Amino acid sequence: xxxxxxxxxxxxxxxxxxxxxxxxxxxxxxxxxxxxxxxxxxxxxxxxxxxxxxxxxxxxxxxxxxxxxxxxxxxxxxxxxxxxxxxxxxxxxxxxxxxxxxxxxxxxxxxxxxxxxxxxxxxxxxxxxxxxxxxxxxxxxxxxxxxxxxxxxxxxxxxxxxx
Numbered sequence: 001x002x003x004x005x006x007x008x009x010x011x012x013x014x015x016x017x018x019x020x021x022x023x024x025x026x027x028x029x030x031x032x033x034x035x036x037x038x039x040x041x042x043x044x045x046x047x048x049x050x051x052x053x054x055x056x057x058x059x060x061x062x063x064x065x066x067x068x069x070x071x072x073x074x075x076x077x078x079x080x081x082x083x084x085x086x087x088x089x090x091x092x093x094x095x096x097x098x099x100x101x102x103x104x105x106x107x108x109x110x111x112x113x114x115x116x117x118x119x120x121x122x123x124x125x126x127x128x129x130x131x132x133x134x135x136x137x138x139x140x141x142x143x144x145x146x147x148x149x150x151x152x153x154x155x156x157x158x159x160x161x162x163x
Contacts, residue, residue, distance in 0.1 A: 142154070
């Protein structure tokens with residue numbers, strides 16, 4: 001991780017099921033089967049990040065960042081309030097690992113989260129610009145919305161990638 005993430009006290013780490021929209025650095029740590037959903041508007045140096053835990057809300061609207069089917073909508077609607085449009089917003093998705101071996105596919109929350117996030121983005125007409133999903137290793141994500149955006153993915157195996 002970049003040592004400057006909290007240098008000016010403006011970086012925000014989101015917990016499970018949380019989301020935010022803003023211009024400050026943001027991140028989320030300890031993604032296993034969860035997904036970090038990032039929406040980015042380069043023209044406005046604006047981004048939204050959600051730590052998505054589960055694929056479906058089933059009508060639960062208390063914590064929209066928690067569910068794939070509500071997180072994308074909540075982020076996009078808040079970004080629209082700042083002037084973003086589906087034509088100016090792109091997405092990055094990270095996470096959705098299979099942390100355990102399952103005998104039944106319906107138990108693989110990581111794969112279900114990936115599919116649900118992609119479905120919702122497709123429905124909203126938002127293009128995925130970057131994706132690092134699946135596998136068997138957890139990840140943490142750090143994101144800076146300025147300009148084209150800067151994304152650092154730190155994997156539990158010790159490797160780190162910057163985009």
